[in-house]
Amino acid sequence: MQPTGAAPSYRPPSPALFQPADLLDIAVSKAAEMAMSSDPNRRAALRSQINDSDLDDEDVMLGHASRRVDEHISRLGLADVLDFDIGDDLEAGLKFVYMIERGSGEEWRAMGRFLRLAFIYRLTPLNAALPLRLSADALPTATAFYQLPLSMATYKTFGHLLTYRGTSLALQQADDNGDYRIGNSVTFRVVPFGELPGGHRYAESYKRTDPAIRWSGNLYPSFSAFLDHMLIRWWDREAGVGRRMVLSARIGRANRYRCLLRTEGITEDQGIAVDHRSGGGEGRRHVVVSGFRPGETVAAHLRVGDGRVELYTTEAPVADGSNPPAQRYPVSVGAARRLLRPFGLESDVIDRGTVVG
Numbered sequence: 001m002q003p004t005g006a007a008p009s010y011r012p013p014s015p016a017l018f019q020p021a022d023l024l025d026i027a028v029s030k031a032a033e034m035a036m037s038s039d040p041n042r043r044a045a046l047r048s049q050i051n052d053s054d055l056d057d058e059d060v061m062l063g064h065a066s067r068r069v070d071e072h073i074s075r076l077g078l079a080d081v082l083d084f085d086i087g088d089d090l091e092a093g094l095k096f097v098y099m100i101e102r103g104s105g106e107e108w109r110a111m112g113r114f115l116r117l118a119f120i121y122r123l124t125p126l127n128a129a130l131p132l133r134l135s136a137d138a139l140p141t142a143t144a145f146y147q148l149p150l151s152m153a154t155y156k157t158f159g160h161l162l163t164y165r166g167t168s169l170a171l172q173q174a175d176d177n178g179d180y181r182i183g184n185s186v187t188f189r190v191v192p193f194g195e196l197p198g199g200h201r202y203a204e205s206y207k208r209t210d211p212a213i214r215w216s217g218n219l220y221p222s223f224s225a226f227l228d229h230m231l232i233r234w235w236d237r238e239a240g241v242g243r244r245m246v247l248s249a250r251i252g253r254a255n256r257y258r259c260l261l262r263t264e265g266i267t268e269d270q271g272i273a274v275d276h277r278s279g280g281g282e283g284r285r286h287v288v289v290s291g292f293r294p295g296e297t298v299a300a301h302l303r304v305g306d307g308r309v310e311l312y313t314t315e316a317p318v319a320d321g322s323n324p325p326a327q328r329y330p331v332s333v334g335a336a337r338r339l340l341r342p343f344g345l346e347s348d349v350i351d352r353g354t355v356v357g
Helices: 020-035 040-052 055-075 090-100 106-120 142-147 150-156 223-233 255-262 330-343 346-351
Strands: 082-084 132-134 171-173 179-182 186-191 212-215 218-220 244-250 272-278 284-290 300-305 308-313
Touching (some): 020 090, 055 082, 055 090, 186 223, 212 223, 223 284, 244 346, 255 284, 255 300, 255 330, 284 330, 300 330, 308 330
Parallel strands (some): 082 132
Antiparallel strands (some): 171 179, 179 186, 212 218, 272 284, 300 308
């Protein structure tokens, strides 16, 4: 207890509940939600506020929105593949903020991996260099955004920039029954969670932001897996790509093979598992081992199915046919080894597999 008449003890001033930057963050978040609102009246109200605002205030908001987008691009590891062209369009900047902050971030990372492969397979514009520059007119409308699962809405922002043999790979709605189309001939369907049988392997990993897909009798665990499969199996023969199979090994149904076919434990430093099932069959898996990481220039993947493991690559041979595969295709074989070694299949495929081509 203080003596009577003594000066009160010093108490530091309480910090402000919100700092200016916090308030600006809140304002940008609120405006971003209005920019992509499903309510056209809210979007119109925001547009009116922007038109009536002071230019200095608009510049401050625009700068903060741009920084928010750049921070997320950096955090998600997308700076090498995507660039958002906001310019002086505040409404577009707010839409970009809203879109890139949805979901867990994995939807955008998956598209980043796909785009690195698409660049190697020459699906990006002729003579274009990464990162792809996305402008405001690339954004889906608010109506389309809320109709699409997030992974598909993300693809829609850049799909129109990709082509395969002259055909656009833009995502389009085919009908009102959950069917969509990419290109002229690839029509697929989003599979709702309730349509997967109880206990189905794909039901356990189902994500509404990246849902299961059915195409041509095949079932895929996610839209991102479907895209990767289309790329490495159907959109992989663009002029100049030089994709080829270089190794094939008959493994049979040994436990090591089944582990490689089914395990959920493949990590990104080993590769990306791209699964699909046809009818009631065992299922097949492709594991992309190179081409999806920043800076990689060779796309390589292993096809696992029917008791076989095959290695495909875009890598040009650096030695003649008298040399073993590891010397002819050092990048691809090295990446395949890192995947196969933990499963005990390295020698079966690399050392004892049949050299092709």
